[in-house]
Amino acid sequence: MKTSDLLIAANTLWVVIAAVLVMFMQAGFAFLEAGLTRMKNAAHIAGKNVLIFGITSLVYWAVGFGIAFGDGNAVIGTHGFFPSTDALLSVGKAPYSFFSTIPGAAAYLFEVVFAGVSLAIVWGAMAERAKLWVYFAFGVCFTLIYSITSHWIWHSGGWLFGLGMQDFAGSTVVHYQGALAALAGALLLGPRIGKFGKDGRANPIPGHNMPYAVLGTLILWFGWFGFNPGSTLAVVTGDKLGYFGYVALTTNLAAAAGALGGILSAWAILRKPDVSMMLNGVLAALVAITAASGFVAPWAAVVIGLVSGVIAVVGVLWVEGLGIDDPIGAVAVHGMSGVWGTLATGLFAVPALAANLATGTGGLVYTGSFHQLGVQAVGLLAVGVFTFSSSFGCLWAMKRLWGIRVEAHVETAGLDVSEHGMWGYPEFYIPVPGGYGDPSTVLTTHWNDPGAHGSKSLEPRVHPDRLDAEPEPA
Amino acid sequence: MKTSDLLIAANTLWVVIAAVLVMFMQAGFAFLEAGLTRMKNAAHIAGKNVLIFGITSLVYWAVGFGIAFGDGNAVIGTHGFFPSTDALLSVGKAPYSFFSTIPGAAAYLFEVVFAGVSLAIVWGAMAERAKLWVYFAFGVCFTLIYSITSHWIWHSGGWLFGLGMQDFAGSTVVHYQGALAALAGALLLGPRIGKFGKDGRANPIPGHNMPYAVLGTLILWFGWFGFNPGSTLAVVTGDKLGYFGYVALTTNLAAAAGALGGILSAWAILRKPDVSMMLNGVLAALVAITAASGFVAPWAAVVIGLVSGVIAVVGVLWVEGLGIDDPIGAVAVHGMSGVWGTLATGLFAVPALAANLATGTGGLVYTGSFHQLGVQAVGLLAVGVFTFSSSFGCLWAMKRLWGIRVEAHVETAGLDVSEHGMWGYPEFYIPVPGGYGDPSTVLTTHWNDPGAHGSKSLEPRVHPDRLDAEPEPA
Amino acid sequence: MKTSDLLIAANTLWVVIAAVLVMFMQAGFAFLEAGLTRMKNAAHIAGKNVLIFGITSLVYWAVGFGIAFGDGNAVIGTHGFFPSTDALLSVGKAPYSFFSTIPGAAAYLFEVVFAGVSLAIVWGAMAERAKLWVYFAFGVCFTLIYSITSHWIWHSGGWLFGLGMQDFAGSTVVHYQGALAALAGALLLGPRIGKFGKDGRANPIPGHNMPYAVLGTLILWFGWFGFNPGSTLAVVTGDKLGYFGYVALTTNLAAAAGALGGILSAWAILRKPDVSMMLNGVLAALVAITAASGFVAPWAAVVIGLVSGVIAVVGVLWVEGLGIDDPIGAVAVHGMSGVWGTLATGLFAVPALAANLATGTGGLVYTGSFHQLGVQAVGLLAVGVFTFSSSFGCLWAMKRLWGIRVEAHVETAGLDVSEHGMWGYPEFYIPVPGGYGDPSTVLTTHWNDPGAHGSKSLEPRVHPDRLDAEPEPA
Secondary structure (H helix, E strand, O other): OOOHOOOHHHHHHHHHHHHHHHHEEEEEEEHHHHHOHHHHHHHHHHHHHHHHHHHHHHHHHHHHHHHHHHHEOOOOEEOOOOOOOHHHOOOOOOOOOOOOOOOOHHHHHHHHHHHHHHHHHHOOOOOEEHHHHHHHHHHHHHHHHHHHHHHHHOOOOOOHHHHHHOOOOOOOHHHHHHHHHHHHHHHHHHOOOOEEOOOOOOOOOOOOOHHHHHHHHHHHHHHHHOHHHHOOOOEEEEEEOOOOHHHEEEEEEEHHHHHHHHHHHHHHOOOOOHHHHHHHHHHHHHHHHHHOOOOOOOHHHHHHHHHHHHHHHHHHHHHHHHHOOOOOOOOHHHHHHHHHHHHHHHHHHHHHHHHEEEEEEHHOOOOOHHHHHHHHHHHHHHHHHHHHHHHHHHHHHHHHHOEOOOHHHHHHHHHHHHHHOOOOOOOOOOOOOOOOOHHHHHOOOOOOOOOOOOOOHOOOOOOOHHHOOOOOOO | HHHHHHHHHHHHHHHHHHHHHHHHHHHHHHHHHHOOHHHHHHHHHHHHHHHHHHHHHHHHHHHHHHHOOOOOOOOOOOOOOOHHHHHHHOOOOOOOOOOOEEEEEHHHHHHHHHHHHHHHHHHHOOOOOHHHHHHHHHHHHHHHHHHHHHHHHHOOHHHHHHHHHHHOOOOHHHHHHHHHHHHHHHHHHHOOOOEEEOOOOOOOOOOOOHHHHHHHHHHHHHHHHOOOOHHHOOEEEEOOOOOHHHHHHHHHHHHHHHHHHHHHHHHOOOOOHHHHHHHHHHHHHHHHHHHOOOOOOOOHHHHHHHHHHHHHHHHHHHHHHHOOOOOHHHHHHHHHHHHHHHHHHHOOOOOHHHHHHHHHOOOOOOOOOOHHHHHHHHHHHHHHHHHHHHHHHHHHHHHHHHEOOOOHHHHHHHHHHHHHHOOOOOOOOEEEOOOOOOHHHHHHHOOOOOHHHHHHEEEEEEEHHHHHOOOOOO | OOOOHHHHHHHHHHHHEEEEEEHHHHHHHHHOOOOOOHHHHHHHHHHHHHHHHHHHHHHHHHHHHHHHHHOOOOOEEEEOOOOOHHHHHOOOOOOOOOOOOOHHHHHHHHHHHHHHHHHHHHOOOOOOOHHHHHHHHHHHHHHHHHHHHHHHHOOOOOOHHHOOOOOOOHHHHHHHHHHHHHHHHHHHHOOOOOOOOOOOOOOOOOOHHHHHHHHHHHHHHHHHHHHOHHOOOOEEEEEEOOOHHHHHHHHHHHHHHHHHHHHHHHHHHHHOOOHHHHHHHHHHHHHHHHHHHHOHHHHHHHHHHHHHHHHHHHHHHHHHHHHOOOOOOOOHHHHHHHHHHHHHHHHHHHHHHHHHHHHHOOOOOOHHHHHHHHHHHHHHHHHHHHHHHHHHHHHHHHHHHHOOOOOOHEEEEEEEEHHHHOOOOOOOOOOOOOOOOOOOOOOOOOOOOOHHOOOHOOOOOOOHOOOOOOOOOO
């Protein structure tokens, strides 16, 4: 066996494992988002991550991967749709000549999980009030939008790549872009019932399970070791052996600094060391280091992370202050911090590292710090205009044609019972009027009772098993 | 260092990581099963996965691995029991001459986690009513049964392998076989109290925590990237570099299609987009693609997954309609879909891929589509007869000799407090008569109070800490 | 490409993946510890793992890694602080000449996650009553203490390494040491309110969520496949290809035996098969096999695991009997079992395996079984004196100067609402007097209400959303 063949096998091993770690981030988002929202929507919120990853996987296989990484022009890939087995098993050949270190199948796997993460971010800001079918329809639209900008920035033939834009693992492509669509969705949906008072002041809607949110964050941190280091797409980068280990180090340092930045700025600004703000700090730091992780020195990773922790806290408050209801803080954590990370790469990138990567991934031109900042800004602007306007347009059309928000009684009863015909926690039966377990909103939860489920037949009635179970009013 | 040595080291790296991913599927089953059953049994259901994986690990080390993969005859392995350090460190030598790409230790690790998954499936259908000691006893029996059929199908000397049966990663060996034992258990145990009414109609017994079930499913999807792709046992397969990446792709496409197949057929058939049915769809698709993942084209993976999603929904309803109480749907999801996957491999396998694998894993004969379907059916029949009858026989004997089902008052109070002397959620104290937290069934939960725990001394009494905590009856 | 370069790349791949698995153990500790403590502290307990891993990551980057693995003398590393990019990208050169198989960055990543695990253990025994700032301050102190003893035992220039001490992956360095600090903390904090009655007899304080504890344990088991096998730091060890697979096998066998040892001894001693004791058995076995995993035969791994399972049960009871309140059993599981594992390595180590490792990791002298036992005991004594006294000293000074334990009303209300200004489960509103959800301890949970949060402004008042939600007293 030739060592060059063995190298390809080793690269594939690394990229597939990294992809698997990133895929697991769906569990991270599921638990982060379910934890930071209410009990009555928990099954819906957690379950939608399974649904949307399924949708993305199929759409990206059919056309997205070809749009993003198929051979094509500066704007779009025009080959590689519904890829054949042969295309998926070859290395560095049409229709995916971009990938010279791994076979097409591993490349699909690595790229599709990124698309899945970007789509997961979208729903954070739309949580607890969107209709179920919107997940299907906008899931398809967004996967296409995402694939186009991926081509611009990541494919060596893309126009932003040609300008020298640096986005190592997707602060712009994945996070900022997801947040732009999330913002469009939050604006078109409007805030949840009760989020803002008549005076416009925000009311607290605390998430129902902080341990879930912690687990979600730790799963995301874990998965990010695939996200950033895996983006080397190889175990040898330029002349550096195991360069992905260095990328893992900058990633970890930024996340650690983000935890401290988040909890300390929450302590200073809010006068309490809020746990959810610490988690936001970690995630914002991971988002920011995503663009920079392969290009910067360790100290810069710490700075990027610390600043991100502050951005998370200030950003969440700012978005809320604007009257936008973003239940899990996607706009601040993924959007603002994604912008910060993309610009910080321009500020802090080390020429020697960028040059090394250029050899490894085939063509990146490092163009110096001041100029680079400008290039990064151009990229942010272009993606900002394209992704926000196209996402807003899609959702606006859907809203006008069919409506994208559930009715008030559905939102009040919760999406679990209203949209899916089941409670997320059928036994956590706590008689809070109008809230979880209120008998006037309890439906039967079983498919054997065809008259009582589905959002069209929402007729509140008491679950028979529960009838004797309530404490009598005194 | 020779490249052939480095290749073995890289193979071992891949197989060990894959094994670790599969091991983590125990957490997936723990949370899937705990989520789909009731609060009063949550600690028992989750904890039993730790117990059974412990049992399997030891039994498989002692004798199972030798039976399955030791050198022997067409029916059983006769060498390699209680393996020595030397045997575990050598590659391609007696007593495990079957494994030519990795050392014996890595092979043990990869194979034992498969045995653990198969055993985990068994308990799904037996949940909420089996005695604790049955887990010990039948865990040993099933590990032996499983090891024998593994030898038939996976070992190059096995008789079904010789016929050309294709079961890439175990739709038959792991899933169908687990479901057969599950069915035997469900029949011998009978349904849970209250599952079927006097008219025979099934009553809903909803699982207590849907986010747990979602997390469990996503962990299983994650772990399946070890299950199927790891079954290449090498980073180079035939002349294909990183072929496991292709196996990961077909696996992911099938799972994605299964999610859609499950939720859409639930929407159509049950008139609600049930979250648990979507999860069943994912799992059924992963089960089905398990046999086929290394042999089929991407489009075939999508078809296999979509059909599996429908099978999950229809199958669960059908089993319930037959009066069989299978709390987590193991018979449909792992059994029926396992049969579908095994037959679909016969229908859709691509000769070129099968030939490639033949070189890689040492001898598989691909014999063409129509004939292949027949071979697959023979394998299903042989395993069906052997595993169902031997499992039924073991459990029947245990039932006659000592009883395998807990007493009614134990089942009503819940296995946590009755079998283990503790609540799963001691603070979720909700005064539902006869249900979770009912003071007449609350026991003390501590080992310092020797008079009050253990199933033999089940004397319902009020936990002292709780005495003042209940709302007074009006 | 040279095969020696490819080998380094493959080593790095393995070590980075192993590090990522170990990093995920923070999620395991978060859920194990949150599950074994009370609802009112759940967000605090889970969240602190994010905080402390952040602190360790930064301190270890700044100075810890240099102290532990920088070039230096027999007592301490004196180079490699605030490492440069160049130092992190080179292999086997100053300041980290110890690492000859991987670059510095991968080494940092692998070692920092071990420091994080050791620190996580510390807080187990201090749970539910320490002030938040202590996590920051003692987190820094302990990381420094830990780094010093790491140098003694693991660095080839360290004085205990020179004596021939064998601690493959850290039964002593990581677990025993964490438990020593945990013991110091538990002694200085004193028991939780209500833990011991006036007669000195222990009262039960059951953990609030056993499925969390099960998930935590399975995550830890999963992560341990990075912890022990990753400690080969290479894919080829001496003349053994993929030796880490053998290490994974001994690790798994011990854990499996520990599950059985734990549940069976609980059944025998406590007269109930306690689930949490089974989990303790698994963890104690993993702790014990950590020192031995690279050195012993499979049968010895089973023996080590079984004995550990018994130690876990007896040890937890013994610690409690001494009047020490260790909420998750850290002293027994990590301390006593860490001692057992370190000594068992002396008893059971196989010369051939140790010699093989000596070649692989550069210098370990295997000195024979009776002598080895003595060496192991010397190591335990030295670490015991140093770590316990320095940890006790740090915490004692903090206690005298500022106090390390929260006030009684804070402890009673719970750390979530008192220290962080939020509930962990805001909707699990169960009116248990003085307990979770008692309106007299419910605070508002939002940052928009500046008068009501932060531990300094703890003024119990009813959450407005809750006011109508309580059942009226009869």
